[in-house]
Amino acid sequence: MTRTDFTEITHSAVIRQETHGWRAKCLQRLIRLDMPVPRTVSLSFAAVRAIAAGNLPDMDRLLARFAPGQLLSVRPSPQFPDWGGPGALLNIGMNDTRHAEIAAAHGEPVATRLYLRFVQAYAQHVARLDPELFDAAEPCLPALQAALHDYENEMEEPFPQDPALQLAEVLRSMARAWEGTSARLLRQAKGAPAEAGLGLVVQAMAGGLGADNSGAGVIEFIDRVSGERRITGRFKAHGQGREALENGADTLYLTRDPRGPSLEDHSPEAFGALVRHGEIARAKLREEMQIEFTLDKGELAVLDAVPVVRSSRAEVRVAVALAEENIISRDEALMRVPPRALADLMHRQVDPRAPRDLFARGIAASPGAAQGRIVFTSSAAQASAAREEACILVRRETTPEDIRGMHAASGVLTERGGMTSHAAVIGRGLGLPCVVGASGVRVDMRERSVSVGGRVLREGDMITLDGSTGEVLAGTVPLLEPALDESFRTLLVWADARRDIGVRANADTPADAGIARGFEAEGVGLCRTEHMLFEDDRLLVMREMIFADTEQDRAAALERLLPMQRADFAHLFDIMQARPVCIRLFDPPLHEFLPHTREGMRGLADALDRPLSEITRRAEALSEFNPMLGMRGVRLGLTVPEIYDMQARAIFEAAAAVGGTRGDRVVPEIMIPLVSAVREVEMVKARVEAVAASVRAETGAEIDYRLGVMVETPRAALRAGEIAQHVSFLSFGTNDLTQMAYGLSRDDAGRFMSDYVKLGIFSEDPFQMLDREGVGELIMIGAERARVARPDLTLSVCGEHAGDPESIAFCRDAGFAYVSCSPFRVPVARLAAAQIAIAGAR
Known part of the structure; x- marks a missing residue:
């Protein structure tokens, strides 16, 4: 490998998304925006491929980019965020010596927590040992000693103490994980080409160890579901990485909140700086970003920034808002919204924040969400509608005779069918949530029940259909109302012009x-x-x-x-x-206009004043x-x-x-x-x-x-x-x-x-x-x-x-x-x- 194996990310460094990945390029942009990003080194796609093949860079020269004893993190940097990659690994360089130094400076519990986290992550993701061996409930010195002992027993060698060796093995493990068959198939399913490259970024760990205003957090500037401008996120005292996203002790809200303490009260200067950084990132990166940060005795460091993962309705609102503020063009706003996302806005949706009791899964044939009591016939659906009671029509498969029941129902579930089956086509035409071809579902018309495996629901039981995902949920789940708002209409006006x-x-x-x-x-x-x-x-x-x-x-x-x-x-x-x-x-x-049950035939005989035998005979003749x-x-x-x-x-x-x-x-x-x-x-x-x-x-x-x-x-x-x-x-x-x-x-x-x-x-x-x-x-x-x-x-x-x-x-x-x-x-x-x-x- 050559001296271009890795590059420190600076204002002027040659860092390109197509050769170093989106994270490396994003960090360079944050640096150019004068955000306090810790020292970071980027390894290109070519360098990572070489590492996977066994050709490591000069580890001493790489470590020389950082201060002696500096703990490091390694994060993946594929070309696009959606392509995934191996998880980040923190606290590289932690060993017995650093444990003693940190214990002397910040106390043994802090040092033990850092060391144990690193041993657990290294054992699972680098040495590929059984996670259950290293799943300590509480970070304490005996747990650390047990983890080091278990590592030595499993690997037949002590836990590595050399930071250069630790970093080399982490790089090798992440590079080879990217090249593995399962990872390749997973990213191809997300639209990545088979030969997609992976970059890696090695970054100095920033603080979070101090006793006062120290810890880690994430901050966002929009509501993920609605897209409204609103500061959300969490901060965890003495935390690292994205631990703040997990509720627990020492977790603070970002803004003042009656439910508990906030970073805004805790560290107002740092909070104000984060808000400014967020506005700058939005304007210059042309995106709503989630910023990961740390505080060390009140001193702010920005570790990373990624686009906020958001709902379809938020996607539309954000794209339109950015275009109306001339941050992006109208054409770019149009290109940012997946067309199928609009279907989510036109119908009620299951609240993504709500817990789900999954009963069955089928084909998402008609988008939207609906909930109601199970009925098995069109007449029962019409009776429910007459009582102003929501119902879900459950059938093996629907026929034209069921159209009246479909009109009366809030949603339709069928055991059989595909995207162009009768239920699917009519459901989409009516805007009726519909799940068809539900895998493993058995509809028993005689018992008036629907079952999956050993689980049975009966007529009158409440269910919720998610026609956008194909999920059938037991009971009721909170729903979001349609969002045919000004942003939706504006986007479509722009679309019609193009x-x-x-x-x-x-x-x-x-x-x-x-x-x-x-x-x-x-x-x-x-x-x-x-x-x-x-x-x-x-x-x-x-x-x-x-x-x-x-x-x-x-x-x-x-x-x-x-x-x-x-x-x-x-x-x-x-x-x-x-x-x-x-x-x-x-x-x-013509047979589609005739009843399909003996009860229906008898009713038709009464209506036409003809013998049942004649009705049956004529129906058979038309079949x-x-x-x-x-x-x-x-x-x-x-x-x-x-x-x-x-x-x-x-x-x-x-x-x-x-x-x-x-x-x-x-x-x-x-x-x-x-x-x-x-x-x-x-x-x-x-x-x-x-x-x-x-x-x-x-x-x-x-x-x-x-x-x-x-x-x-x-x-x-x-x-x-x-x-x-x-x-x-x-x-x-x-x-x-x-x-x-x-x-x-x-x-x-x-x-x-x-x-x-x-x-x-x-x-x-x-x-x-x-x-x-x-x-x-x-x-x-x-x-x-x-x-x-x-x-x-x-x-x-x-x-x-x-x-x-x-x-x-x-x-x-x-x-x-x-x-x-x-x-x-x-x-x-x-x-x-x-x-x-x-x-x-x-």
């Missing part, structure tokens, strides 16, 4: 449209009309239509549905106020082996054309009515689902145009509309050139397209998907992040062929992938006009789109 791809919302009901408007969606990119038909009054009429014996009876039922659909569409157009609204014609198989690939979408629309005729009429009559009332023209977008052949499009297009002509003649209104196709079958993507000649837009439904491209059931894939990702078969769950190589290629083929046939065609994505940042980047690269996602994911998409545009401009 993004260059549109963001619409999937809104199935007027209520969804209202939420979408509140989140500034640019329109409705997908209205799934069937969801309007699951309300009680409409559901019975739908079932009458399904069980109609003649075309006349079916037409009569549809005639009763017409004003209901017309009213919904009119409300939708009115809420969106001239923003585009894309309405998908009826898509699901399919694979209904998602059966009689649904355009196939149902062509087989029972009266359904699409009714919906088209409802759309046009609503557009005419709203346009006449507001005095502006409403141009609805009508989308045909599950197309696989151009002839399907031609036939639906002819019938829709016939209905439009009829409404024009009847109302005298100028009826205009745009017709498009939802591309969700591989064949539609491959034949997009032919299809494009008959439509104005193509919207890729990536949920079904992924399902069909992979041959995976999106409702069942959650059972094995995590295993597939762990085994490296899939890099990510393709239902969460768009598969660029397979599904993405289908989309690009379809888009290219469609553009050749019709250059003015509008292209978009309206699957759940539209709320995923990586998938939005794909859509932007492909030149799509917009993405459309669940209403509560609209802010996430707006921020992600802005970040993609900013990154692309750099």
